[in-house]
Amino acid sequence: xxGMSETSKPEEREVTDVVTTSQEWRGFLxxxxxxxxxxxxxGDELVDLLEEEELEAFDRGERVKPxxxxxxxxxxxxxxxxxxxxxxxxxxxxxxxxxxxxxxxxAASWVGGVRPCDRVVWxxxxxxxxxxTEIYDSIPGNEEEVHLFRRSVEIAHGEDFWLLDPTDVGxxxxxxxxxxxxxxxxxxxxxxxxxxxxxxxxxxxx
Numbered sequence: 001x002x003g004m005s006e007t008s009k010p011e012e013r014e015v016t017d018v019v020t021t022s023q024e025w026r027g028f029l030x031x032x033x034x035x036x037x038x039x040x041x042x043g044d045e046l047v048d049l050l051e052e053e054e055l056e057a058f059d060r061g062e063r064v065k066p067x068x069x070x071x072x073x074x075x076x077x078x079x080x081x082x083x084x085x086x087x088x089x090x091x092x093x094x095x096x097x098x099x100x101x102x103x104x105x106x107a108a109s110w111v112g113g114v115r116p117c118d119r120v121v122w123x124x125x126x127x128x129x130x131x132x133t134e135i136y137d138s139i140p141g142n143e144e145e146v147h148l149f150r151r152s153v154e155i156a157h158g159e160d161f162w163l164l165d166p167t168d169v170g171x172x173x174x175x176x177x178x179x180x181x182x183x184x185x186x187x188x189x190x191x192x193x194x195x196x197x198x199x200x201x202x203x204x205x206x
Contacts, residue, residue, distance in 0.1 A: 017194075018091075018092050018172065018174055018191075018192045018194045018195070019092060019095060019194045020091035020092050020094075020095045020194075021095050022072065022095050022098035022099040023099075024095065025095045025096050025098075025099035025100070026099045026100075028194075028197075028198075028201075029067075029068075029069050029099060029100055029103070030065055030067065031201075032068075032197075032200075032201050033065065033066050033067060033068040033069070033105075034063075034064065034065045034066070035201065035204050035205065036068065036105055036107060036204060037058065037064055037066060039107060039204040040107075054066055068103070068104070068105050069099070069100030069102070069103050070100050070101045070102045070103070070116065071100075071101060072097070072098050072099055072100060072101060073097040073098055073101035073116065073117050075098070077101070077117055077118055078094060078097050078098065078117050080118070081117040081118050081120060085120065085121075085122065085153065087153070087166050090164075090169075090173050090174045090175045090192065090193070091172070091173060091174065092174055092192050092193045092194045093155070093164065093175075093193050096114075096193065096194075096197075097116075097117045101116045101117055102114055102115055102116035102117075102119075106156075106200050107200045107201075107203050107204045109156075109158075109160055109162070109179065109200055110158050110159035110160040110181065111156040111157055111158040111159075111160050111161065111162055112156070112157065112158035113156060113158075114155055114156045114162070114197075115154075115155060115156060120153060120154070120155050121153070121154050122152070122153060122154065123149045123150070123152045123153070123154040123161070123163060124149065124150050126154050126157065128154075128157050128161075129149060129154050129157070129161070132149065132161075132182050133146060133149045133150065135182075136149070136182075142185075145180075145185065145187065148163070148165065148178065148187060149163075151165060151166070151167050152164060152165050152166075152178070153165075153166065155193070159181070159182075159183075160179065160180060160181045160182070161178075161179075161180045161181075161182075162177065162178070162179060162180075162196060163177065163178040163180060163187070164176075164177050164178075164193060165177070165178065170191055170192065172192075174191065174192035174193070175192065175193070176189055176190065176191065176192070177189070177190045177191075177192055177193045177195065177196040178190070178196075179196060179199070
C-alpha cells in the first residue's frame, strides 16, 4: 500500500546469474515462449500468438516452440536510444534488445510488455510515470519510492512498471531492476534485468 517505503527483494537471493549476449537471450526467450504457450493453453490467447500451423500442431499434442518476440534491434537504433537517454545500457539490457526489440506476452505482471529500445524513457518523463510520482510525492513516507522513480528508466509499464536504476550498479555493470505495482507500493528489487524477466518465467514453472 502507499506509504510504506521499504523495498522487497524476492529474487535477489534466488537468481544471481545473468544473461548478457543476444544468443543467450534468444535461447531463454524461446524457452519462455514455449512455456508461455503451455501455461496459457486454456484461454483464447493462443489464437493470436500462434501461426495456424503451430496451433494445429499444438492441438495434436506436438511440441511447439514459437517466437513471441520481435525482430532484433539494430546496433544503430540501440546506440541512438542510449544517446537520447544519456546512458549506456547494461550488458543484459543490450543483449535483450539485440535479440528482440521489445516483448509483449508476459506472465505474472500487469505490464503491457517490454518497450522497444526507441520507446524506453525516464519514468519522470512518461505520462504514467509522472502521474504515479506526483501521487506518491503527495503522501508523506514515500520519499524512497519518489527518489527511485525520478532516477529510473521505465522499460515497461501498464498497470505496473518495470524499472531500471542506473545509479545502483552491480560488480558486473548491471543495473538493479524493479517490479512496481502502484496500488500496492513496495517496489520489488532484482539484481539485474534478466533476474526481473526470469521471475516471470519462474512464475509459470510454479
